[in-house]
Amino acid sequence: MGACRWTWGVSSWRTFRSLAARRQPAVLLGLGKLLSTAPSTPQVCIVGSGPAGFYTAQHILKHHKQVQVDIYEKLPVPFGLVRFGVAPDHPEVKNVINSFTQTARSGRCAFYGNITVGKDVTLEELQRAYHAVVLSYGAEDNRVLGIPGENLPGVHSARTFVGWYNGLPENQNLEPDLSSETAVILGQGNVALDVARILLTSPDLLKKTDITAHSLEAIAHSKVKRVWLVGRRGPLQVAFTIKELREMINLPGTKPLLYPSDFEGLRDVIKDVPRPRKRLTELLIKSALEKPSEKEAARWVSATREWGLKFLRSPIEVLPSANGKQAAGIRLAVNRLEGSGESVVAVPTGEFEDIECGLILSSIGYKSLPIAPSLPFDAEQGTIPNSMGRVHKVPGLYCSGWVKRGPTGVIITTMNDSFDTAQSMLEDLSSGVVDTSVHKPGFQSLRETLQQRGVRCVSFSDWEKINAAETAKGGEVGKPREKILDLEVMIRLASQ
Structure with a gap:
């Protein structure tokens, strides 16, 4: 595999055989040249x-x-x-x-x-x-926040958190602190919604997926009941898609926290925006301003967990605990918007908001x-x-x-x-x-x-040995697979 394959035309091959049969010098002395130009x-x-x-x-x-x-x-x-x-x-x-x-x-x-x-x-x-x-x-790599306290225990990138529950070997020892009732995710894209959804999904649903065993156990014992997704701009600039939003709104056991004031007057604004953005904003407006259906209202009343969107907020400092050894909250600058459309920019107003939380996940992009x-x-x-x-x-x-x-x-x-x-x-x-x-x-x-x-x-056939071991192990507990996290174990299986 990977060796050179020569491609000769039929006429070239016939010429070569004819010259060779007559033992012409062109063959004996020029073969190297012939091959080098093929x-x-x-x-x-x-x-x-x-x-x-x-x-x-x-x-x-x-x-x-x-x-x-x-x-x-x-x-x-x-x-x-x-x-x-x-x-x-x-x-x-x-x-x-x-x-x-x-x-x-x-x-x-x-x-x-x-x-x-x-x-x-x-x-x-x-x-x-x-x-x-x-x-x-x-x-x-991750884009850094560039704010005081971002290296405190309790602050992680969404990328490493995703790698932790998805079995990326380098993130297997993350051990996020899930003992706080409130978690904050900085970012309002699809990855942010994925992370919020996994944090709030019932372990009974997750145990049927290929989530890693150790992260499933941690989430089963999680105390997180509320997740805020923070964005520096407004509802018209969120980066998640309507599919992800709809899934979040319908997540069993949860209810959305959307402030009506964030969405008032947006119906007139979105008349001329592209259809995907219009449909997405309409769903946000409906969830925030319209009376829920009976079924939806009943689900929200019985919900034990919640999630919400905070707009016009930029992180400026992670607040430490009293002993200074871990994150205990985050300070947000309150913004206003200047400009219009997708080029709108967030400008600080000079006001601030503090959120008490023990888990902060930065979802501001990869690099x-x-x-x-x-x-x-x-x-x-x-x-x-x-x-x-x-x-x-x-x-x-x-x-x-x-x-x-x-x-x-x-x-x-x-x-x-x-x-x-x-x-x-x-x-x-x-x-x-x-x-x-x-x-x-x-x-x-x-x-x-x-x-x-x-x-x-x-090789790929070596990988298939690893794959077979993972699916067999997962099948024992009703999962599609149980991912192997140890690189040495992977290599050992591949070598069998």
Whole structure:
């Protein structure tokens, strides 16, 4: 797998046989030259096995019948945010794993897990081994709040919290403090709603999902009864989608806390806004201003947990406990809006509001990091400068997904974005911008190097052993899977 495949035309082969039969010097002396100019199998490397990586691979394999695609992943397991980012109570979103699995099993695609690019192998080594390299490694860092107290115990990024309940090995020891009745989430996007929903969902519902056993136990003993989602701007600027909002409004055992004053007069304002924003705002207005149905009212009366949206608030300080050893609250600046539409900005009024809480989760966005000193990188945006996925000033280097456009959008957005990058590469292969006349060995040239560096590579068939162990363990307790959290256990299973 990954070895060079020569593609000769029929006429070239007949000429070679004819000359060879007559023992012509052209054959004996020029064979090396003939082979060196023959087109070789295009060797493509993709760094990252999340949706961006797999969708890029799918499009390339579908539209180029000779290319070999190798996918590198730092973990021993594939699928990135589909496995570690999608909420456990959204199993339908994870169905894309089925098509990704078909791609990985293709004869022209290979998965190489447990390899960290930038550590186990350099970007420059990949560029020497492959005709083209696609960077699809996502956003693995968090945007910081930049306020006093954000490093106190009790303050976490939403990313690490999601990784904790979804079984990301690096977050398995998070141990969030769920002993406070009130939690605050800074941010009003889909991730913020996911986190709020998981905090407030009954353990009886969660135990049927692939949530990790230790986080399920922690949530079962949680004292959190109220979750505030804080946004610096207003209802017209929330970043979550109507599907996520509807799910939150209908969450069993909970009721929404929406202040009517936040939504009064918005019906006239949204007449000319795009339809998705209009429908979303209409649902917020309905929930805040209209009388609930009998069924809804009865559910709200019996609810033991609640969640709410706080608008026009910006965090300025995490308030410590009396002994100064943990978070006990958060101070918010009260804002007003200036401007109009999506470009509206929040301006402090000079007023403040304090919320008492023991758990604060920052959901203000993820951030990509460069994996090589030579890589063109916009540190402020956390993206690789590119045009349609082509990395600026580096022929043969491409990017897709969040490292290309920033951490925005849903899986369908990533799919279309990745197809665009793949199409750019296909055009470059066709036009000769990516020169495939020069032989590139692909993974074969790196195998010995990785072994010498002590790297145990995990293939896709190795991953399927891990997968079988997880699903078997989950089946014992009525779950789709019980994720393995220990990297050494993963490697041991893969080696069996």
